[in-house]
Amino acid sequence: MKRKIPLALCFIMGISMIVQFFIPHPASLEFSSVIYKWIIVLMAFALVLAIGNLIRHHGNKIHRRKEDWQYSIVTLAGMVAMATIGLAWGIDPDSLYQRIYLNVMAPLGGTMFALLAYYMASAAYRSFRARSLEATLLLLSAFIVMIGFMPFGQYLHPRFPAFAEWIMKVPNMASQRGILLGVAFGSIATALKIILGIERSWLGGKE
């Protein structure tokens, strides 16, 4: 019973949403709208559970004085402070909440994003070492594309930029489309398998 009810619910809702896609009638749109409202309500309940987990995890870390436990204090203090400020003074565009978000959170996110450049350099160094035929081809194509998109490429040979563009538009695009085709079928198959109850890993596998 514990598995049959979720499977039945999954089947009914999955089929309903597929059928809804083919019916433009207002009743069908209303049904879809109600379902999306339910999803928002479910997400709100899930958020309560998630925040409970966050508090418990960091609380335990502080209590047991685990490695770097001080950061957990910062996490919990930040969460409480932002929630209090948001609830007390609102989240309007010129509120304190938004100012903290724009002046603290956004720059911190930007800093993490900026680190990507350094990670790219180290990853590129590792993958461009020509230790196999594939790595050599990768290195060669990357070299042609990089030079081709620089003014220097035009200087080396007038057809260099066109060749670089061909690499991007033909072999690169063809392989990307091949992957996307497989992804599309995989997505449909996964959705159908779950709706039809063939895929039950999310319920712990077979009965």
Added chain:
Amino acid sequence: MTFLLIFLSFLPPNDVIARDRPNDAGSTISLHWNLSVDDSLLDGYVILKRELSAGEMDFEKIGSTVRGVTNFEDENAQDGVQYEYVVAAVKNNEVFHSAPSVPVASSPQVFHTGRINVLAAIAIFTGMLAYFVTKARSGKGLFIRKIAGLAAVEEAVGRATEMGKPILYVPGLGDIDWTATIASMNILGEVAKKIARYDTALIVPNRWSVTYTVAKEVVKEAFISEGSPEKFREEYVRYVTEAQFGFAAAITGIMMRDKPATNFFIGRFWAESLIMAETGSQAGSFQIAGTDSVLQLPFFVTACDYTLIGEELYAASAYLSREPLLLGSLKAQDYGKLIVLLILLSFTFISFFNINLLPILRVQ
């Protein structure tokens, strides 16, 4: 010249056709007309309508367009009510009315005819799925090629057990409505079963509250199905933050502090993929990644030991569980791709004769 134009009469647009807009929820009537022969001299057109059931009413202006435009949509029609439309050419506040359209009423449709191609594709694919699942159920062996990244999962779990270090499983940064996240949850279930057989710790950080609750249930169910519910710990599955780079920072922090023996990055990823994979690589972890994001695949291929490319992510659950029914569905996927390939080749060949069949595939 202006003086002359004031005394000239202009021809109105003609053949005003009003029809209920197809495949909609009602309340909209589409209008089409042929341009006035004096179109280039006009200021534009005004659209007028009147309700027939309300007796002899005058036409009311409902909108206007610039010259050169031949269509308009009245989105304020009342379903079931008959309307007549007139399109008038305008020049210097003078209007020249067309003949009224044939009366028309809007109505909602119960089937979207522009999506018949999608329905046909779903029907064909479901038919293939049913055929191969039935074939698999009858016990006939199905050949599935070896997927190196999935064959390495057992090794990855064993390595963590030997080293006495945890396994980090990142289910992507997509919410539960991403199919890649759902596929990741299926793989998490299989990985958690293997973990339950050994005595290994697991860390599953989540970006979204719903994925957190789903991941927790998936891991718990996996431990129960392996007969080791006592081994499951609440702290295995964690909620972190919704902030993209905040989440990436938390993952790199876990990697540097807990030094997991194995990292799984399975699901939907964006720009943070390389930050996480490269940190894991520098920390010396064994790494298996899988994503359907074409732009992030090169980063994972570079920084991880094994990468599930695109559809392999969706095949993983079947491959790991070895359940015949799931393996049957993989065959349906392969034949689906074959059909699409044949359609592409035949459409390309037919296009040599100046016949464009692509509109058949267009989804409205």
